Amino acid sequence: MDYVAHLSRDPKMKELIQEHGVLTLKKKKNLCLYLCYSIMSQQLSTKVASVIKNRFLALYDGKEPTPQEIVDTPFEKLRNIGMSNAKVQYVQNVARFEIEKGMDVKQLSRMSNEEVIAYLISIKGVGRWTIEMLLMFALCREDLFAIDDLGLRNAVIGLYDLKHRKKKTMDAGILKITRQWSPYRTYACLYLWRWKDNLPVSNNSRKK
Numbered sequence: 001m002d003y004v005a006h007l008s009r010d011p012k013m014k015e016l017i018q019e020h021g022v023l024t025l026k027k028k029k030n031l032c033l034y035l036c037y038s039i040m041s042q043q044l045s046t047k048v049a050s051v052i053k054n055r056f057l058a059l060y061d062g063k064e065p066t067p068q069e070i071v072d073t074p075f076e077k078l079r080n081i082g083m084s085n086a087k088v089q090y091v092q093n094v095a096r097f098e099i100e101k102g103m104d105v106k107q108l109s110r111m112s113n114e115e116v117i118a119y120l121i122s123i124k125g126v127g128r129w130t131i132e133m134l135l136m137f138a139l140c141r142e143d144l145f146a147i148d149d150l151g152l153r154n155a156v157i158g159l160y161d162l163k164h165r166k167k168k169t170m171d172a173g174i175l176k177i178t179r180q181w182s183p184y185r186t187y188a189c190l191y192l193w194r195w196k197d198n199l200p201v202s203n204n205s206r207k208k
Contacts, residue, residue: 037053071092094126109139116135116139136186156178
């Protein structure tokens with residue numbers, strides 16, 4: 001893998017690669033459902049998120065629902081599987097956006113990272129961090145660092161012994177370190193999340 005040799009130039013990253021082995025990205029075809037699942041799982045443990053996802057699919061006889069089926073599902077029916085009022089609204093917002101404007105892989109693949117963010121950010125309940133996760137894990141963009149992810153921030157601060165300072169200064173220090181990983185910053189993120197079992201989590205808990 002090309003990224004292994006490149007990232008291994010950084011001694012800290014080389015240690016993480018040796019510890020966790022080669023990691024890969026795999027594209028997702030259904031971006032609408034990816035966003036829906038992302039919203040469902042926010043602020044939940046992996047185990048609980050899996051239960052909610054299975055209950056969601058059970059509403060549609062175990063099959064992946066179409067956006068129209070999600071929109072047509074009664075609000076209370078979605079609430080009863082364990083989603084909050086806000087999450088139900090946000091999931092249905094995603095489905096409506098797919099119906100009205102579309103978000104298929106070919107369509108978004110023609111856009112830059114910032115163009116995808118600008119396009120999807122208009123969906124109420126979907127913020128920059130969630131879209132960055134889609135870019136990384138669904139569209140497999142190889143060169144992205146999510147600066148607002150707490151796990152990534154903590155890993156960089158801890159691994160590179162960055163001293164406490166104002167957020168603006170800290171951000172500049174973090175980004176300076178991450179630039180050396182380009183054009184494979186997404187792969188670097190995969191290893192940073194594995195440092196002390198960090199999980200992807202937004203720095204903004206209100207809107208991801």
